[in-house]
Amino acid sequence: MRDDDLALNTRGPADERIEPPASFVEQANVSGADVAEFEHPEDWDRAAALLEWTTPYDAVFDEETMEWFPGGGLNATGSCLDRHLDRRKNQRALVWEGQRGETRTYTYLELYREVNAVAAALRSLGVGEDDVVTLHLPVVPELPVVMLACARIGAPHAVVFAGYSADALAERMNTAGSAVLFTCDGYYRRGDAVSSLTRTETACVDVEGDVTTVVVDRLGSDYTLGDEDYQYGALRDAHAGETVDPVERAATDDLFYSYTSGTTGAPKRVTHTTGGYLAYAAWTSHAVLDVKPRDTYWCTADIGWITGHSYVVYGPLALGTTVLLQEGGTDFPSRRTPWELIERHAVDVFYTSPTAIRTFMKWGPEYPERYDRSSLRLLGTVGEPISPQAWQWFYEHVGGGDCPVVDTWWQTETGGHLLATLPGVHDMKPGAAGMALPGVSAAVVGEDGTPVGPGRGGYLVIDTPWPGMARELSTGERWAGRTEEEAPPLSAFEWAYPTGDGAFVDEDGYVTILGRVDDVLNVSGHRLGTMEIESAIASVDGVAEAAVVDVDHGGSRGLFAYVSPTDNSPDADSLAAAIGAAVENAIGRFARPDEVVVTAELPKTSSGKIVRRLLTDIANGEEPGDTSALRNPEVVGEIESSIFGD
Ligand code: PRX
Numbered sequence: 001m002r003d004d005d006l007a008l009n010t011r012g013p014a015d016e017r018i019e020p021p022a023s024f025v026e027q028a029n030v031s032g033a034d035v036a037e038f039e040h041p042e043d044w045d046r047a048a049a050l051l052e053w054t055t056p057y058d059a060v061f062d063e064e065t066m067e068w069f070p071g072g073g074l075n076a077t078g079s080c081l082d083r084h085l086d087r088r089k090n091q092r093a094l095v096w097e098g099q100r101g102e103t104r105t106y107t108y109l110e111l112y113r114e115v116n117a118v119a120a121a122l123r124s125l126g127v128g129e130d131d132v133v134t135l136h137l138p139v140v141p142e143l144p145v146v147m148l149a150c151a152r153i154g155a156p157h158a159v160v161f162a163g164y165s166a167d168a169l170a171e172r173m174n175t176a177g178s179a180v181l182f183t184c185d186g187y188y189r190r191g192d193a194v195s196s197l198t199r200t201e202t203a204c205v206d207v208e209g210d211v212t213t214v215v216v217d218r219l220g221s222d223y224t225l226g227d228e229d230y231q232y233g234a235l236r237d238a239h240a241g242e243t244v245d246p247v248e249r250a251a252t253d254d255l256f257y258s259y260t261s262g263t264t265g266a267p268k269r270v271t272h273t274t275g276g277y278l279a280y281a282a283w284t285s286h287a288v289l290d291v292k293p294r295d296t297y298w299c300t301a302d303i304g305w306i307t308g309h310s311y312v313v314y315g316p317l318a319l320g321t322t323v324l325l326q327e328g329g330t331d332f333p334s335r336r337t338p339w340e341l342i343e344r345h346a347v348d349v350f351y352t353s354p355t356a357i358r359t360f361m362k363w364g365p366e367y368p369e370r371y372d373r374s375s376l377r378l379l380g381t382v383g384e385p386i387s388p389q390a391w392q393w394f395y396e397h398v399g400g401g402d403c404p405v406v407d408t409w410w411q412t413e414t415g416g417h418l419l420a421t422l423p424g425v426h427d428m429k430p431g432a433a434g435m436a437l438p439g440v441s442a443a444v445v446g447e448d449g450t451p452v453g454p455g456r457g458g459y460l461v462i463d464t465p466w467p468g469m470a471r472e473l474s475t476g477e478r479w480a481g482r483t484e485e486e487a488p489p490l491s492a493f494e495w496a497y498p499t500g501d502g503a504f505v506d507e508d509g510y511v512t513i514l515g516r517v518d519d520v521l522n523v524s525g526h527r528l529g530t531m532e533i534e535s536a537i538a539s540v541d542g543v544a545e546a547a548v549v550d551v552d553h554g555g556s557r558g559l560f561a562y563v564s565p566t567d568n569s570p571d572a573d574s575l576a577a578a579i580g581a582a583v584e585n586a587i588g589r590f591a592r593p594d595e596v597v598v599t600a601e602l603p604k605t606s607s608g609k610i611v612r613r614l615l616t617d618i619a620n621g622e623e624p625g626d627t628s629a630l631r632n633p634e635v636v637g638e639i640e641s642s643i644f645g646d
C-alpha cells in the first residue's frame with residue numbers, strides 16, 4: 001500500500017452485521033454494562049486487578065512520565081504461576097504436541113517446579129537482574145519455561161524467532177548486549193530433523209564477548225559441548241527441587257525485548273514492561289479472547305513473535321488457563337491435524353491467522369466437519385487483514401455459526417489488542433477488525449494529520465496511551481512507520497502514535513485495515529523491512545540495486561525481488577540462487593524471495609526514488625498504475641515482458 005493509493009481506498013461500511021450468539025453473551029467475561037463507562041486512564045485499574053501485586057502502585061498512569069502503574073511492584077511469575085498453586089496446582093498449565101506425535105503436559109505445580117529449577121540454574125550461571133538472556137528455540141515447552149525462569153529472577157528475555165539465521169541472531173544478541181543463549185541441537189521441519197548446532201556456533205563467533213550457551217536436546221543428537229556450554233536437561237536436573245523467590249520488579253521495569261522490522265535495515269528492538277504489559281496481556285485475553293481458567297486454549301502463533309508472548313504465554317497463564325502448544329504448525333503433519341487436536345483436547349478458544357484460515361479453506365470444509373468441534377466457544381484471528389469470505393468460512397465451517405469470531409488488530413509495539421470487537425458485547429462485521437477497545441482511542445488521519453470522515457482511507461493513529469504500550473512509545477521514539485519528518489503532522493492530538501497502517505473507519509466506529517503504508521511488508525503475518533532484505537540482496541556480487549515487494553499468492557503473501565545487475569548479461573539463475581542464499585544467511589529461510597526478476601533498470605521518479613507501487617502491481621499481475629511521473633517509463637513494459645513474455 002502506498003500513500004497515493006490510500007485516498008482511493010474508500011469503501012462503505014462492511015455490508016454485514018452479525019450479532020454475537022445469545023449463549024455466548026450470557027457467559028462472556030465482559031458484558032456491555034461492564035464497559036459502558038470506561039474512564040481513561042483510571043479504569044485501567046481493572047486490568048491491573050487481574051494480576052498479583054506485591055507493592056501497590058501509587059497511580060494508574062503518570063501523564064508526565066507516561067508510565068503505567070508507577071510505584072507498583074510485582075513479579076510476572078507470581079501472577080502466572082505462584083498464585084495458581086492454591087486452587088489449580090493439579091490443573092494442566094501446558095499441553096505440548098510435538099511433531100513426532102509426542103505429548104508432554106505440565107500441571108501448574110509441575111510448571112512451577114520446572115521454572116524454579118531453571119531459575120536456580122540461571123543464577124548458577126551468574127545471570128542476575130537486568131542481564132539479558134537470548135532464546136533461540138522452536139515451540140518446545142522449554143521455551144516458555146525459560147521465559148518464565150528469566151522473569152522470575154528479573155532477567156529480561158529476548159526471544160529470537162527460531163527461523164532467524166546465525167547472522168540475524170548475532171546481530172540481535174549484540175544489540176541487547178546478551179551473553180547467555182538458550183538454543184537447541186536442532187528442530188524438526190515438517191518431520192525432518194535439521195541440526196542447528198553449526199548455526200549457533202557461527203552466531204557465537206560474531207557475538208562480542210563470551211557467550212554461555214545452554215543446549216536443549218530436541219533431536220537427541222551427539223554433540224560435544226564447549227567449556228562455556230551446558231546441556232539443558234543436565235543443568236535443570238542439577239537444580240531440581242530448588243526454589244527461587246520471585247524477584248520484585250517495578251511495574252516499569254523491563255520484562256522482555258522483542259524484535260520486529262522497522263523501516264531501516266536494522267532490526268527494531270521493542271521493550272515491554274512488567275506491570276503495564278502484563279496487565280494488558282491479561283486484560284485483553286480476558287475481555288477479547290474470553291479466556292477462562294477451565295478452558296483449553298489454543299493460539300497457533302509461534303512463541304518467537306509477539307503474539308506467542310502475549311497470547312500463548314503471559315496472558316493465558318496469568319488467567320490460569322490450560323494452554324495447548326503445537327510444534328508442527330497447523331498444516332503439519334496432515335490436513336486433519338488442527339481438527340484432531342481441537343477434538344482430542346476439547347479446545348474452547350482457537351486463535352489463529354488469516355494465512356492458516358485460507359489454507360483450511362483450500363483444503364475444504366470436509367476436514368473440520370468430520371471432527372467434533374462442539375467444545376469451541378470463540379474463534380480469533382490476527383496478523384493480517386482477513387477477507388469477508390475467509391471470515392465467513394471460519395465462522396460457519398469451524399465455528400458452526402455459533403462462536404463469535406474476533407478479528408484482533410495490534411502490533412509488536414502495542415503489546416496486546418487495540419482494535420477488536422468485544423465478543424459478548426458488539427456485533428461483528430466480517431472484514432472489519434472492530435473498534436478501538438474500551439479505554440483506547442483510534443483515529444484515521446489524512447496527509448495534513450487531521451481526522452478524515454467515515455469511509456475515507458488514511459493513516460491509522462492511536463491517540464491515547466494504553467498499558468501495553470512499549471517503552472519506546474512512552475519515551476518519544478514512537479514513529480513506527482516513517483521518520484518524524486515524513487509522517488503526517490499530528491499536532492491535532494495531544495499525544496498520538498502513528499501505527500504505520502492505512503485504514504478507514506465506518507459510521508459505527510469499525511476500523512478496516514488496508515495494509516502497511518511504510519516500507520514494511522507483512523508476509524504471512526511476519527513483518528519484514530524492505531531495507532533489511534534489500535541490503536542482504538545488495539551484498540551479492542553482481543547486484544547493483546534491488547527492490548522487494550509483497551505479492552498475493554491467491555490469498556497468502558510472498559516476496560518478489562527485482563534486481564538490476566552490474567553486468568549486462570548476468571546468468572539469471574545463478575544470480576537468483578546467490579540472492580536466495582544471501583537472504584537466508586542474513587535473515588533466515590522464511591525471508592527468501594519466492595521470485596527474483598533481473599531487470600536492466602528499476603522504475604524511478606525524477607528524483608531517483610524507486611517506485612515500488614508499480615513493481616507491486618506487476619508482481620501481482622495487475623495493470624501497472626500511472627507511469628507518467630517516471631524518469632524511465634519504458635522499463636515498466638520491459639519488466640512485464642521479461643516476466644510474462646510479449
Ligand atoms: O499491518 C498490521 C498487521 O500486522 C502488523 C503488526 O505486525 P507485528 O508487529 O508483527 O504483529 C503481528 C501480530 C500482532 C500491523 O501493523 N496486522 C496485525 N493484526 C491485524 C493486522 N492487519 C489487519 N488485521 C489484523 N487483525
